[in-house]
Amino acid sequence: MKRLLKIYLDKPELAGIVLLIILIAVFQVTSRGFLLSYDNLRGVLGLLPEMGMVAMGVTILMIAGEFDISVGSVFALAPMVMAITNNMGVPFVPAVLLGLLAAAGIGATNGMITLRFGIPSFITTLGMLFIARSITVVISGGFPPLLSADIPGWIFTQYIGLIRMSMFWFAGLAVILAITLSLMNLGNWIKATGGQIDAANAMGIPTSRVKMFCFVLCSMLAGFAGIVQVLRLGSPLPSLGEGLELQAVAAAVIGGTSLFGGIGTVVGAIVGALLIRVIDNGLVLSRVDANWFKFAIGSLLILAVIGNTWLRRQSRRIKLET
Amino acid sequence: MGQLLQFDGASMDDSKTTAPAADKTPVIELRNVSKTFGEVRSLSGIDFKVYPGEIVGLLGDNGAGKSTLVKTVMGYHRPDAGGEIFFKGKPIRDWSVNRARSLGIETVYQERALAEKQPIWRNMFMGREPRTKWGLLDVKRMKSESARLMTEHMGFTSAAVHPDNTVMTMSGGEKQGVAITRALYFDAELVILDEPTMGLSLTETKKTLDFVGNIKKAGKSAIFIDHNIFHVYPVVDRLYVLDRGKVAGVYTKSQITMEDLIDRLYRVARTGSLEEAKPA
Numbered sequence: 001m002k003r004l005l006k007i008y009l010d011k012p013e014l015a016g017i018v019l020l021i022i023l024i025a026v027f028q029v030t031s032r033g034f035l036l037s038y039d040n041l042r043g044v045l046g047l048l049p050e051m052g053m054v055a056m057g058v059t060i061l062m063i064a065g066e067f068d069i070s071v072g073s074v075f076a077l078a079p080m081v082m083a084i085t086n087n088m089g090v091p092f093v094p095a096v097l098l099g100l101l102a103a104a105g106i107g108a109t110n111g112m113i114t115l116r117f118g119i120p121s122f123i124t125t126l127g128m129l130f131i132a133r134s135i136t137v138v139i140s141g142g143f144p145p146l147l148s149a150d151i152p153g154w155i156f157t158q159y160i161g162l163i164r165m166s167m168f169w170f171a172g173l174a175v176i177l178a179i180t181l182s183l184m185n186l187g188n189w190i191k192a193t194g195g196q197i198d199a200a201n202a203m204g205i206p207t208s209r210v211k212m213f214c215f216v217l218c219s220m221l222a223g224f225a226g227i228v229q230v231l232r233l234g235s236p237l238p239s240l241g242e243g244l245e246l247q248a249v250a251a252a253v254i255g256g257t258s259l260f261g262g263i264g265t266v267v268g269a270i271v272g273a274l275l276i277r278v279i280d281n282g283l284v285l286s287r288v289d290a291n292w293f294k295f296a297i298g299s300l301l302i303l304a305v306i307g308n309t310w311l312r313r314q315s316r317r318i319k320l321e322t
Numbered sequence: 323m324g325q326l327l328q329f330d331g332a333s334m335d336d337s338k339t340t341a342p343a344a345d346k347t348p349v350i351e352l353r354n355v356s357k358t359f360g361e362v363r364s365l366s367g368i369d370f371k372v373y374p375g376e377i378v379g380l381l382g383d384n385g386a387g388k389s390t391l392v393k394t395v396m397g398y399h400r401p402d403a404g405g406e407i408f409f410k411g412k413p414i415r416d417w418s419v420n421r422a423r424s425l426g427i428e429t430v431y432q433e434r435a436l437a438e439k440q441p442i443w444r445n446m447f448m449g450r451e452p453r454t455k456w457g458l459l460d461v462k463r464m465k466s467e468s469a470r471l472m473t474e475h476m477g478f479t480s481a482a483v484h485p486d487n488t489v490m491t492m493s494g495g496e497k498q499g500v501a502i503t504r505a506l507y508f509d510a511e512l513v514i515l516d517e518p519t520m521g522l523s524l525t526e527t528k529k530t531l532d533f534v535g536n537i538k539k540a541g542k543s544a545i546f547i548d549h550n551i552f553h554v555y556p557v558v559d560r561l562y563v564l565d566r567g568k569v570a571g572v573y574t575k576s577q578i579t580m581e582d583l584i585d586r587l588y589r590v591a592r593t594g595s596l597e598e599a600k601p602a
Contacts, residue, residue, distance in 0.1 A: 010488075183458040185451040192448050195437035202431060203449035204423060262439040316491055 009315035012256025012308040013268035020275055027282030034285050035278075042162055044281050049170030050229045052273040054244060055251035056177055057221030059269035062252055063181070064214040065194035065261030066121040068110060071222035071248055073132035075241030078103040078223025079230035080136045083145045092151050096227060103223025104216050106132055111215030115208050121215075129245065137238040144235045153231035166228045173221070178266040190214060194261025222248075250297055251276055254304040275300065347411040348373050349512050349543045350395060350427070355405035357390055364390040366567045368405075372512060372543045377534065379554040380547045382564035383591050388547055391564065392514055395545065396429055397422035426511035430518060435501035436489045443468040443485040446504055467507075475503045475536055494522045495529030502533045506540050513537050513544040519553045531557050551587065555580045565590045 008014055027035045034040055054071050061068050082099030086092060110128055114121040147153070156166045181187040192200040193207045200207050222241075230236045253259065254275055255268025279296050348371040357365040365387050372378045382388045393399050394407075397419040401407065407414050409425050436445045443461075446468040452460040468485035472478045476499040489497060498518050505513045515534065519527045534557045537544045548554045554561070555575070561583070563571040570590050573583065 179458070183461065185453065185459060188444055188448065188451050188459065191440055191444065192437045195439045198431065199435050199437050199445075200448065202429060202435065204420075205449045258439070262437060316488070 006315055006318045009311045009318070011265070012304075012311055013265055013271050015307060015311060016255050016268060016271040016275060016304070020271060020278065023275065023278055023282065027278065027286060031282065031285035035282055038162065040281070040285070042159070042164075044277055045162065045167060046159070046164040046232075048274060048277055049164070049166040050225045050232075051244065051247060051251065051277065052170055052270050053173060053221045053225040053228075054248040055255070055269040055273040056174060056266055057218035058245075058248045059252040059255065059257045059264050059266065060177065060181065060190065061214040061218040062249075062257045062259070063194045063261060063264040064190045064211050065197065066111075066114065066211055066214065067249075068107075068121065068125045068215065068218045068222075069245040069249065070106065070110060070125040070128035070132055071218065072241040072244035072246075073129050073136065074103050074106050074219050074222040075226035075229070075244055076236070076238060077106065077132045077136045077226070079226045079236040079240070080140055080145075080238065082227055083147055083230065083236045084139060086148065086151065087145050099227055100220055100223050103219045103226075106223075107216035107219025108212065110219065111212040114215070115211060133238075133242075140236070140238045142238075144237050146235055147230070151231070156228045157232045166232075169224075169228070174266055174270060181266055186210070186213075191262055194263075196262070247276060247297070248273075250301045254300060256304075256308055258308075259305075346373050348408070349410060351408040351411075352391075352394065352401070353406045353408065355391075355394060355401040355407070357394060357399055357405075358402055364567055365394070365401075368567075368569055370395075370562060370569065372545060374511075374543055375538055375541050376560065377538055377544045377546055377558045379558035379561040380545055380564065381551060381554060381561060381587065382570075383587075385566075386564040387567040388564055390567075392516065392545065392547055395422070395512075396427060396514060426509055427514065428505035428508070428510035428512070429514040429516060430498065430501045430505060431516055436497055438490045439488055441486050441488050442472070442483070442492075442500060445489055445500060446471065446485075446507070448504075450508060471503050471507055472500075475506070476500070476533070493526055493529075495526030495533075498522075498530040499533045502537065506537060506542060511542060513542060515544055515546045515548075517548050518546070519548060519550065527553060551580065551584060555583065563587065563590060 024035065054075065058068055058071060078099040080099075081102040082095045085098050086095035090098065106128060110121065110124050113119070114124045154165065156164075156169065158165045181190065189200065189205045189207075189210045192203070192205055193210045197207055200210075226236075226241060229240065251272030252264065252269050253272070255265070255270070255272030257264030257268060257272075276297060279300065280293055283293055283296060284290055350370075350372050352368055352370040355365060355368045355370070356363065368387075368391060370391065380388050380391065390399065394401060397417055400417050407417050414421065414425075437448065443465045447464050452463050452467075454460045465485045472483060472485070476496070483492070483496075489500070492500070502513065502515075518530050518534070522530060531553065534544060534546065546554055546558055559575060561571075561573045561575065561578075562569055563573075563586070571586065578586075
């Protein structure tokens with residue numbers, strides 16, 4: 001019993017799941033049963049992968065002890081690179097890869113600057129937020145390019161019943177990342193690097209390379225998510241993903257990721273992203289003024305951190321014996 | 323004060339402290355090692371040896387060169403020209419942190435040894451995780467080995483602590499125990515203990531010193547650096563006293579009482595010499 005309680009307390013994402021169920025129940029009532037209807041679920045689940053992927057990358061980077069708030073700009077830059085190179089005659093798949101490469105380049109730059117100069121990644125990526133956005137607008141020339149009609153965007157956007165194709169990409173990535181984090185030595189290294197970098201260094205873990213990997217991974221996931229969204233919308237707006245960075249950090253934190261590194265899970269990131277989507281959708285369906293959305297997210301964020309800190313303190317009091 | 327530290331454990335039977343046999347090869351030997359940083363000479367002409375199964379204490383005031391000497395052993399510093407480092411009798415030229423680690427020199431830091439938020443089983447194998455044939459972490463083995471090590475080597479009676487507990491839940495002495503046990507489990511030849519008892523309560527200090535005894539039981543060696551002579555003296559076999567970058571004295575424990583040693587440390591701090599000034 002004590003054991004189960006501790007397992008529960010140790011996993012803040014479980015608290016998130018409970019909250020999610022409660023909110024779904026509430027909104028189900030206030031929306032007069034429309035929330036869980038087929039059409040609405042289709043819509044909510046169709047949008048989830050885009051923010052979910054960004055949240056997963058941000059979460060993993062936060063576990064490694066670093067921040068990335070440039071993800072919203074990378075979310076716009078990667079599809080812009082893809083669209084422009086595609087319009088210049090580069091075939092679809094290489095164009096997507098070029099978009100991802102641009103994202104990886106941003107991530108690598110973030111990592112290099114942060115590690116080389118020993119400055120907080122919050123600052124590095126705040127700078128990059130402006131830089132990457134600027135590059136996006138400049139290369140777009142001010143006019144969003146149209147995607148050519150023969151692009152096989154269906155591999156991300158096609159609906160199969162309830163599920164959009166992007167959900168499969170998202171789920172696949174989530175499984176790979178979850179396994180990496182909990183069952184690969186790289187995952188152990190990421191947690192150790194964010195948890196106690198001196199200890200990790202002393203044990204021979206290449207902490208700089210671990211962080212570098214997480215920066216690049218985070219950027220690439222954001223870029224990929226942006227590409228998925230643009231294929232859904234049909235055109236890469238230069239203003240895409242503005243404010244997304246803060247939602248992604250909020251999702252990570254609501255899902256139990258620690259701001260100080262070392263703690264967090266992929267499931268938590270997904271639960272956090274889902275919570276944000278459900279609140280967004282639920283408020284609209286309940287005919288609440290849409291401007292309350294940010295109020296709700298803000299309150300949830302603060303409460304989640306207070307709650308998680310409390311849970312962790314309770315858990316620490318319980319010492320397991322066999 | 324001395325009686326407060328009556329512990330059990332192999333390290334404590336100092337009646338028969340073994341003087342290192344002269345024919346044994348030291349695990350590590352520094353010969354005529356000097357280290358200069360710009361104008362400042364931190365070490366000059368140090369001769370330093372640690373024999374297998376020996377716990378060597380390193381004493382000295384602030385600025386005596388303790389940390390420079392230890393960092394040289396750890397591979398952070400290379401000795402100036404003319405100094406030599408031998409590992410098990412073999413001269414090592416390309417001395418570096420990685421080289422020292424690969425030869426089995428492990429350092430146990432007080433506060434920074436473990437990732438506090440991770441469970442014990444993840445810490446025990448940090449950086450050297452066992453894997454299954456699928457390339458995934460062998461979690462089962464990591465947990466069972468951690469449990470075994472904690473009961474067998476750390477004296478947690480019948481698994482009083484579960485490997486799933488986060489390190490944060492452990493006391494300071496227990497944390498040191500995990501770090502020392504980990505070093506021994508991975509075949510460290512020489513464990514460097516950098517002020518392992520700093521800031522610990524009396525009972526936690528006792529636990530830590532018991533763990534230091536385990537190093538000797540396992541037939542491995544250790545260098546014990548501490549300001550507190552009351553902690554160092556009971557567990558070590560030999561003592562080096564450093565002063566202003568030089569070895570001011572080397573004592574086998576049977577040669578010197580703690581009181582005498584304390585007198586000498588005060589004297590060396592005042593006059594720079596361990597011996598009483600000869601009357602003119």
